Amino acid sequence: MKTTRRKFVVALATALIAAGSPFAHAQLRAAEATLSTREWMAIRRTIDDQRKALKSGDAKKAFSFASRGIREQFATPEQFMAMVRNGYGALLAARYTEFLDGAVIDGAVIQPLRLVAPDNSVLVALYTMEKQKDGRWRISGCVLAPSTVQAA
Numbered sequence: 001m002k003t004t005r006r007k008f009v010v011a012l013a014t015a016l017i018a019a020g021s022p023f024a025h026a027q028l029r030a031a032e033a034t035l036s037t038r039e040w041m042a043i044r045r046t047i048d049d050q051r052k053a054l055k056s057g058d059a060k061k062a063f064s065f066a067s068r069g070i071r072e073q074f075a076t077p078e079q080f081m082a083m084v085r086n087g088y089g090a091l092l093a094a095r096y097t098e099f100l101d102g103a104v105i106d107g108a109v110i111q112p113l114r115l116v117a118p119d120n121s122v123l124v125a126l127y128t129m130e131k132q133k134d135g136r137w138r139i140s141g142c143v144l145a146p147s148t149v150q151a152a
Helices: 003-018 022-032 037-056 059-064 068-074 077-087 089-093
Strands: 096-099 103-105 108-116 122-131 137-146
Touching (some): 037 059, 037 089, 037 096, 037 108, 089 122
Antiparallel strands (some): 096 108, 103 108, 108 122, 122 137
């Protein structure tokens, strides 16, 4: 599949999820069946472990959960951590998080994570995951999208 089409499909899924579309959630539940419960648990554990490392300031450990492409792009754990602090502060500041149903869209494994900020604004972090040859899951991207859901 061409990269442009994959980006379009992922962007469309992002928009539907962020808007809280019932269609998107129905599609996600259907797509979830393509990976086992064990795989989704491993994906969520990878994301959760990286967030814990990021929040504790352990750049080296946080960097270890990134895919090879992300590690090559940022070169060092320190550069990776600086990127997260500058562009993904919501991941660090969230007062509450909740994993939503994941999906496989045109071969891309997407795991959404709802983030509720201290001011009750809500974002969805859409993680793109990559399975390694050794069976472990690594994070190959993350997009923050606004949500129509409001926190109380």
